[in-house]
Amino acid sequence: MADLNFVSYDSINKGWSRDRKYCVTDIHGTRYLLRISPPDQFSKKESEFKMMQQIYLLGVPMCRPIEFGTCKGGVYSIQSWIEGKDAEDVIPTLSDAKIYMYGREAGRILRLIHSIPAPTGWQDWETRFNKKIDRNIKDYANCPIKHDAGHIFVAYMDSHRGLLKNRPQVYQHGDYHIGNMMIDNMGQLNIIDFDRNDYGDPWEEFNRIVWSVQISPIFASGIVNGYFDGNVPVMFWKLLALYISSNALSSLPWAIPFGQSEIDVMLNQAKQVLEWYDYMQSPIPTWYLDPSR
Numbered sequence: 506m507a508d509l510n511f512v513s514y515d516s517i518n519k520g521w522s523r524d525r526k527y528c529v530t531d532i533h534g535t536r537y538l539l540r541i542s543p544p545d546q547f548s549k550k551e552s553e554f555k556m557m558q559q560i561y562l563l564g565v566p567m568c569r570p571i572e573f574g575t576c577k578g579g580v581y582s583i584q585s586w587i588e589g590k591d592a593e594d595v596i597p598t599l600s601d602a603k604i605y606m607y608g609r610e611a612g613r614i615l616r617l618i619h620s621i622p623a624p625t626g627w628q629d630w631e632t633r634f635n636k637k638i639d640r641n642i643k644d645y646a647n648c649p650i651k652h653d654a655g656h657i658f659v660a661y662m663d664s665h666r667g668l669l670k671n672r673p674q675v676y677q678h679g680d681y682h683i684g685n686m687m688i689d690n691m692g693q694l695n696i697i698d699f700d701r702n703d704y705g706d707p708w709e710e711f712n713r714i715v716w717s718v719q720i721s722p723i724f725a726s727g728i729v730n731g732y733f734d735g736n737v738p739v740m741f742w743k744l745l746a747l748y749i750s751s752n753a754l755s756s757l758p759w760a761i762p763f764g765q766s767e768i769d770v771m772l773n774q775a776k777q778v779l780e781w782y783d784y785m786q787s788p789i790p791t792w793y794l795d796p797s798r
Contacts (some may be wrong), residue, residue: 514539524700526576528586536586538568540700551668554582556621556676557699563617564694586698589689593720596683601723605642605794608717608727610694615681616732623674624703631669632707634751638662641755650757650768652775654784656730658750661785664746668740672706679703682713683720693708708741712748715774718781721793735796742788750785754780 510532517526517538523546527539542550554573559570568584575581596604642659643649652658678685679701687695717725729737753775760767781790 511537511785537571538584538586540582540584541576541578542580544575547575547580550580550582551707553699553702554665556702557584559621560618560676560699565614566615566689566693567699568695569752570695585669587687587689587695588726589687589695591684592686592688592694593632593683595688596667596721596724604721604723605727606692608686608721608724610727611683611686611696611724611729612670612728612731612733614696615678615728617676618681619675619707619710623676625672626758627644627704630674633705634669634709635666638666639645639752641751644758645754648761650761650772652753654774654779655754655775657779657785658753658775661750662747662754665743668744668747669706672708672744672789674704677710678770679706679710682716683724684716687728691725708744708746709748711745712752714745715749715752715778718790719774719777725792726794729793730796739788742790746782746785746788746790749778 508735511529515528517528519526520564525541527541528536529539535795539724542656551573553610557567557570561567570582572585573581592607596607599607639658642662645655645659654739678696678699680698681696685698687697689695692739711729714725714728729741733741753771756767757773757775760771779785781792782788783791
């Protein structure tokens with residue numbers, strides 16, 4: 506942080522990241538985002554920062570990655586500060602047309618993020634995700650709390666594993682939903698928090714769309730339609746149902762250490778998912794607004 510002198514540090518207590526986050530201000534009054542990670546995260550955070558630089562150069566609206574290095578507290582990165590508001594607070598206040606416009610923009614941005622292919626030699630997706638399915642099913646089986654119809658998720662995943670074969674792999678944001686988006690003061694949608702970035706099936710990236718649906722089905726529909734330019738393959742829906750089923754199972758064991766409130770969130774979300782998919786009998790969820798209809 507040699508080139509930047511900060512005169513104030515305001516802690517940001519939002520999100521699930523292990524990073525310590527601050528809004529810092531320099532001697533000229535310019536604000537930045539400062540993230541400090543544990544020292545053992547150096548390699549991961551260095552890779553994350555370099556990928557953010559690539560994504561920024563593609564034209565993705567986001568925090569500009571400025572500086573990366575080590576400090577007394579661990580590993581740090583400095584990014585530009587976005588002057589604006591959380592999308593999940595702004596979107597519900599807008600007209601349906603404006604909400605859908607922002608959704609389509611989010612879909613187009615995601616397609617741009619996915620333009621970076623996975624490195625050569627990356628393990629094939631079928632093998633990778635089948636391991637994840639097996640792990641999630643095992644963890645769920647050992648979980649003391651169960652979904653009312655968790656077996657339906659398991660059955661759907663087991664009967665649709667073949668869809669994972671020969672899937673492409675690309676760079677992923679890793680947590681792409683309305684909670685990681687902002688509307689800046691110029692009205693531009695921005696994407697934040699790349700700390701769960703990975704490589705994988707581009708369509709798996711939609712597995713967090715349930716969080717967007719709960720805020721606005723119109724926005725979520727716009728993401729899908731913007732990504733595919735309105736021509737959504739049936740195969741996408743079948744795979745998305747697989748990925749969301751996997752998430753629904755894994756979310757319950759994950760929630761237990763965080764207490765009853767998080768457990769209730771995941772139980773209720775799973776019930777919603779089953780309703781959207783007619784208990785996994787219909788690949789296209791009821792929340793989706795098809796522009797061709």
